[in-house]
Amino acid sequence: MTGGLEEILLVGLGGAIGAPLRYIVSGIVPKARNLPTGTLLVNVIGSIMLSTLTFASSQNISLHLVNIGVLGSFTTYSTFAYETSRMLEEGRTIDLILNIILNLSLCILGVLLGHQLASLI
Amino acid sequence: MKAPKQLIELSGIASGGFLGAISRYLLTSTIVSPAGTLFVNVLGSLFLGMLMYDNEYIGYIDQRTRLIIGTGFLGSFTTFSTFAVQTYSLGGTPAIVNILANIILTILAVFAGRGIIIHISRRRSQDDWRT
Numbered sequence: 001m002t003g004g005l006e007e008i009l010l011v012g013l014g015g016a017i018g019a020p021l022r023y024i025v026s027g028i029v030p031k032a033r034n035l036p037t038g039t040l041l042v043n044v045i046g047s048i049m050l051s052t053l054t055f056a057s058s059q060n061i062s063l064h065l066v067n068i069g070v071l072g073s074f075t076t077y078s079t080f081a082y083e084t085s086r087m088l089e090e091g092r093t094i095d096l097i098l099n100i101i102l103n104l105s106l107c108i109l110g111v112l113l114g115h116q117l118a119s120l121i
Numbered sequence: 122m123k124a125p126k127q128l129i130e131l132s133g134i135a136s137g138g139f140l141g142a143i144s145r146y147l148l149t150s151t152i153v154s155p156a157g158t159l160f161v162n163v164l165g166s167l168f169l170g171m172l173m174y175d176n177e178y179i180g181y182i183d184q185r186t187r188l189i190i191g192t193g194f195l196g197s198f199t200t201f202s203t204f205a206v207q208t209y210s211l212g213g214t215p216a217i218v219n220i221l222a223n224i225i226l227t228i229l230a231v232f233a234g235r236g237i238i239i240h241i242s243r244r245r246s247q248d249d250w251r252t
Contacts (some may be wrong), residue, residue, distance in 0.1 A: 008143055014141025015197045016135040023134050023192055046202040053205055064146075073142045073197035077204060078165040082173055085250035088228065100224060107205040115209070 014069015137193015
């Protein structure tokens with residue numbers, strides 16, 4: 001599945017766009033209940049968009065630059081895992097459960113929404 | 122002059138993101154599956170656990186490097202959107218297994234990462250004490 005140098009550079013370019021965008025967007029979200037709402041927001045937006053592009057028939061055009069590059073980098077798992085581990089460590093059990101459930105349910109609902117949107121395109 | 126500092130920060134994060142996305146692509150293209158995504162997520166969480174422990178308690182790595190490696194590289198190396206789409210496509214029991222594996226193994230990886238740093242820094246300080 002790995003393409004040539006061109007595909008690799010497209011993925012990299014996407015990452016160079018997606019990562020700073022994540023930093024900007026997650027930084028402007030106000031915190032609620034001390035929950036990392038910035039990470040949650042980028043993950044939900046990214047999941048909706050990736051789902052739409054994945055299930056739309058014209059997906060191949062955007063695969064390397066947008067799907068793998070921009071959206072793969074705009075969303076993040078490591079920050080989510082780190083923030084969740086801090087809640088576990090600090091004994092914030094309710095926040096911990098809330099953070100996991102919110103990220104999982106909203107992102108998978110986002111994928112469902114994206115799938116619906118893709119069928120309209 | 123606030124803008125240039127932010128511009129330097131953003132370009133650092135962008136260069137980390139460039140390399141992080143390429144690394145994820147090269148690693149997951151050999152295993153294009155939920156297992157591949159799980160692998161990069163666990164590996165990235167391990168490294169972030171190491172980086173953040175150093176950042177909070179040891180301070181060997183400065184703030185700018187933390188942004189380039191943590192926010193840029195590791196943020197882009199791991200991915201939530203692909204995980205969400207793959208989980209949705211799996212459906213049923215495999216979806217639940219995929220969710221549990223990602224949640225449990227990445228949190229364990231964060232703690233393993235900090236454990237590695239604690240181990241290294243203890244050994245280093247023991248060596249310093251001996252010499």
